Amino acid sequence: MDQRLIDAIDKHGWQGMSVASRADEPDDGPAFCYSIGFETSLGLPNVIIFGLRTNVMHGMLWQVFDALKAGRTLEDRSVWPEPLEGYKCELRAVHRTNLVSDYFGYGLWYHERYLERTDPYSAFQLFWPGVGEKLLPWEEGCHEDVIAAQPRLDLPHKDLH
Numbered sequence: 001m002d003q004r005l006i007d008a009i010d011k012h013g014w015q016g017m018s019v020a021s022r023a024d025e026p027d028d029g030p031a032f033c034y035s036i037g038f039e040t041s042l043g044l045p046n047v048i049i050f051g052l053r054t055n056v057m058h059g060m061l062w063q064v065f066d067a068l069k070a071g072r073t074l075e076d077r078s079v080w081p082e083p084l085e086g087y088k089c090e091l092r093a094v095h096r097t098n099l100v101s102d103y104f105g106y107g108l109w110y111h112e113r114y115l116e117r118t119d120p121y122s123a124f125q126l127f128w129p130g131v132g133e134k135l136l137p138w139e140e141g142c143h144e145d146v147i148a149a150q151p152r153l154d155l156p157h158k159d160l161h
Contacts, residue, residue, distance in 0.1 A: 005036065005106065006114065013041035013069070016061050017106050018054045030149045033057035034123070035065065036107045040115065042068050045122040046107055048094065051149025052128065060084065060126065074124055087129050090136055092154035094123040103153065125153045 008015040014037035021031045034048035047064050049057040060083035067082050068074065076093040083089050094103075099121050101108055111121045127136050127150055135142040137150050 002109075002114075005110065009037035009040060009110075012037075014038055014046075014061075014065055016058045018058065020054065029151060031057075032103070033061060034104060034107060035061050036110050038065065038068070039111065039117075044068055044074050045093075045124055046104070047074075047091070047124050047126055048103060048153065049126045049128070050151060051146075060089075060128075064126065076124075080126065083126060084128055087134060088136075089129070090127045091124045092127065094125050094153045095156050096120070097157035098153040099123060123153075125150075 005015050014035045016033050017036055018033045019031060021029060030051040031054060032048055032050040033054060035046040038044045038046045042065075047061060049060055052060075063083040064080070067080070074091060076091070078091050080089045080091055081087070099108075104121065104123060107123070108121055111117050128146075129136050130143045130146040133141060133143065135146070137147045137152065
């Protein structure tokens with residue numbers, strides 16, 4: 001598996017890592033997908049997305065990768081319409097207390113063990129709005145399902161809901 005990851009990053013510039021939620025463990029939290037390799041191919045932090053179907057999240061990460069490759073920059077609290085046409089998504093820096101193996105296991109391995117980097121690992125979370133009201137999780141009136149599907153990794157760990 002390690003070699004497949006390394007080969008995919010060499011070939012495509014990054015690899016998506018999907019973590020499915022388990023129906024038998026509802027407290028496990030929502031499914032998520034994160035990039036590995038943005039730091040190698042683009043010199044930028046990786047990105048994580050929660051709570052959508054795996055293929056949708058993977059497609060959104062491709063949109064982010066392509067935009068970054070074309071010159072777009074990663075900035076905290078920047079609005080990104082590209083990943084979901086007709087919806088404003090927002091990138092927020094992941095708080096250092098949430099840069100843990102529960103969320104970034106293979107990404108941390110790649111950063112620390114394979115690349116042998118000693119600088120801190122960093123990442124951004126891409127938040128998406130609800131379909132009906134088009135509100136992001138922190139906006140007043142956002143549907144509870146949208147909030148529950150996206151843990152706030154931009155907040156210190158003790159503040160996660």
